[in-house]
Amino acid sequence: METSTGPSSGGRIAFAEPLRMLIGGEWVVGGQGTIEVLDPSSAEPFAAIGAASAADVDQAVAAARAAFEQSRWTGLAASKRAQILWRVAELIDQQADELAVLETLDNGKPITAARNMDLPAAAAAFRYWAGWCSKLDGRSPAVDAPGEYVSVALREPIGVVALIVPWNFPLVNAAVKVAPALAAGCTVVLKPAELTSLTAIRLGQILLDAGVPAGVVNVVTGHGREAGAALAAHDDVDKISFTGSTAVGKDLLVAARGNLKRLTLELGGKSPNFILGDADLGKAIAAAANGIFRNAGQMCAAASRLYVARERYDEVLTGLIAQARSFRLGPGIDPQTTMGPLVSQLQQRRVLDFIAEAREQGATIACGGRAHGSVGYFVEPTIVADARPDSRIVREEIFGPVLVVTPLDDADAIPAIANDSIYGLSANIWSRDVAAAHRVARRIRAGTITINSGMIVSPHLPFGGFKQSGWGREGGADGIEAFTEIKTIITALQ
Numbered sequence: 001m002e003t004s005t006g007p008s009s010g011g012r013i014a015f016a017e018p019l020r021m022l023i024g025g026e027w028v029v030g031g032q033g034t035i036e037v038l039d040p041s042s043a044e045p046f047a048a049i050g051a052a053s054a055a056d057v058d059q060a061v062a063a064a065r066a067a068f069e070q071s072r073w074t075g076l077a078a079s080k081r082a083q084i085l086w087r088v089a090e091l092i093d094q095q096a097d098e099l100a101v102l103e104t105l106d107n108g109k110p111i112t113a114a115r116n117m118d119l120p121a122a123a124a125a126f127r128y129w130a131g132w133c134s135k136l137d138g139r140s141p142a143v144d145a146p147g148e149y150v151s152v153a154l155r156e157p158i159g160v161v162a163l164i165v166p167w168n169f170p171l172v173n174a175a176v177k178v179a180p181a182l183a184a185g186c187t188v189v190l191k192p193a194e195l196t197s198l199t200a201i202r203l204g205q206i207l208l209d210a211g212v213p214a215g216v217v218n219v220v221t222g223h224g225r226e227a228g229a230a231l232a233a234h235d236d237v238d239k240i241s242f243t244g245s246t247a248v249g250k251d252l253l254v255a256a257r258g259n260l261k262r263l264t265l266e267l268g269g270k271s272p273n274f275i276l277g278d279a280d281l282g283k284a285i286a287a288a289a290n291g292i293f294r295n296a297g298q299m300c301a302a303a304s305r306l307y308v309a310r311e312r313y314d315e316v317l318t319g320l321i322a323q324a325r326s327f328r329l330g331p332g333i334d335p336q337t338t339m340g341p342l343v344s345q346l347q348q349r350r351v352l353d354f355i356a357e358a359r360e361q362g363a364t365i366a367c368g369g370r371a372h373g374s375v376g377y378f379v380e381p382t383i384v385a386d387a388r389p390d391s392r393i394v395r396e397e398i399f400g401p402v403l404v405v406t407p408l409d410d411a412d413a414i415p416a417i418a419n420d421s422i423y424g425l426s427a428n429i430w431s432r433d434v435a436a437a438h439r440v441a442r443r444i445r446a447g448t449i450t451i452n453s454g455m456i457v458s459p460h461l462p463f464g465g466f467k468q469s470g471w472g473r474e475g476g477a478d479g480i481e482a483f484t485e486i487k488t489i490i491t492a493l494q
């Protein structure tokens with residue numbers, strides 16, 4: 001496999017040639033040339049990937065279709081498939097050091113985060129869904145004619161699925177889609193983000209090594225607007241599972257129309273975090289900082305709007321500024337780094353533009369607010385106060401280390417404030433009155449709400465959005481059922 005020329009030593013990497021994509025069990029070059037891969041901490045190229053053409057996408061879908069129709073995967077016993085998925089997790093664990101280096105160089109995130117959070121999370125996804133291979137039961141619903149019929153509602157794999165993933169948690173986002181798709185018996189074409197394809201390519205090799213038959217998982221790399229769009233519109237794809245921007249999510253509705261393919265969409269957010277007057281401030285402040293500054297804020301469920309009971313506002317703001325200033329910015333590959341660069345110059349520009357606009361509109365930049373250093377795509381951890389409620393910085397997803405803090409005068413207004421958004425992905429509430437917080441949570445239109453905890457994302461739990469944060473859920477039973485169809489068979493007993 002092409003990545004065998006991977007990390008050499010000291011976190012440095014030298015790839016001898018562009019990395020290939022996986023189609024039908026073969027490593028092939030893309031028909032659209034290659035794309036340079038930059039280290040976002042230095043803007044230096046360190047690898048190249050193939051760019052798939054529409055013809056490559058056709059081949060990948062054909063390979064997945066052939067594998068599906070020939071039952072190359074579902075023909076294996078459920079216990080065997082479970083064993084293979086468990087083996088994938090073991091191989092991820094065994095290769096975790098090298099995978100973490102790839103993820104860090106590709107995405108920019110701190111190596112400690114890649115090694116201690118992303119890698120274990122990716123392995124955990126395969127372990128969790130390994131157990132589901134043998135547990136996708138159907139039902140035997142009663143027909144309204146006693147004794148005359150027996151009916152079974154079988155749960156079958158949906159078929160060929162396109163998994164399109166973003167650059168913020170490249171391997172984790174691939175794992176939380178590939179693992180349930182395989183556990184459900186589907187075959188797969190995985191399209192990673194062009195900025196961060198390296199761990200998805202390596203995952204392709206791990207899947208083969210673990211025993212996933214050729215053609216069951218295909219990995220096509222390349223440009224979203226070409227390879228991604230061709231895959232999304234392909235008439236032989238039965239379902240798209242997508243994580244990314246709400247704008248592209250809306251494009252996929254159109255792409256899916258031709259053959260009415262099923263869609264799961266994990267999209268953007270502008271998640272509110274409420275710290276009430278009786279909250280444990282130590283915990284709440286630490287979690288608020290983590291909720292927006294982890295992964296440099298490039299998280300769909302980033303807690304980017306913070307509302308603090310007015311009587312605790314100054315104390316919380318002071319604590320948050322201290323937390324923001326404690327981050328050590330630098331190349332992710334340095335183990336001392338606690339915040340890496342943003343993924344690209346475009347993302348850095350987008351984030352700095354939000355801050356500049358807020359400043360022009362009279363908001364106070366309580367800390368940060370600038371690019372960091374002259375090399376790479378760093379943005380300082382930033383806290384914005386006094387922002388206008390109708391300003392873009394309060395209403396739109398930023399996807400960077402930028403927190404907007406607002407005093408809260410009336411706890412009864414929490415549901416209205418939380419729901420005053422096109423998004424509905426997540427929310428957090430901090431209060432010692434857990435019963436009241438629970439009642440408030442019931443009135444917030446969001447997919448995940450935590451009380452006295454930062455955000456928890458786990459393969460065990462349903463995760464997804466209300467409103468323009470998406471369609472459907474990943475995780476738990478809901479996540480795997482999204483890769484299945486129900487088939488009812490009725491047999492007359494006379």
Ligand SMILES: NC(=O)C1=CN([C@@H]2O[C@H](COP(=O)(O)OP(=O)(O)OC[C@H]3O[C@@H](n4cnc5c(N)ncnc54)[C@H](OP(=O)(O)O)[C@@H]3O)[C@@H](O)[C@H]2O)C=CC1
Nearest residue numbers: 165166192193194223224228229244245248267268300399
């Ligand atoms: N909810 C989330 O987790 C994420 C949200 N975002 C939001 O999106 C903003 C922009 O980021 P961006 O990288 O542009 O996110 P996109 O939504 O463009 O990218 C997500 C994935 O979709 C692919 N893609 C892009 N266009 C198409 C298309 N027409 N058809 C099929 N696939 C496509 C991308 O490929 P390629 O990368 O090759 O273009 C990538 O694999 C961020 O600032 C953030 O607000 C971004 C990432 C994750």
Ligand SMILES: CCCCCC/C=C/C(=O)O
Nearest residue numbers: 176299300459463474475
């Ligand atoms: C099984 C749970 C789905 C996890 C999705 C995690 C993605 C987070 C993000 O993109 O920010």
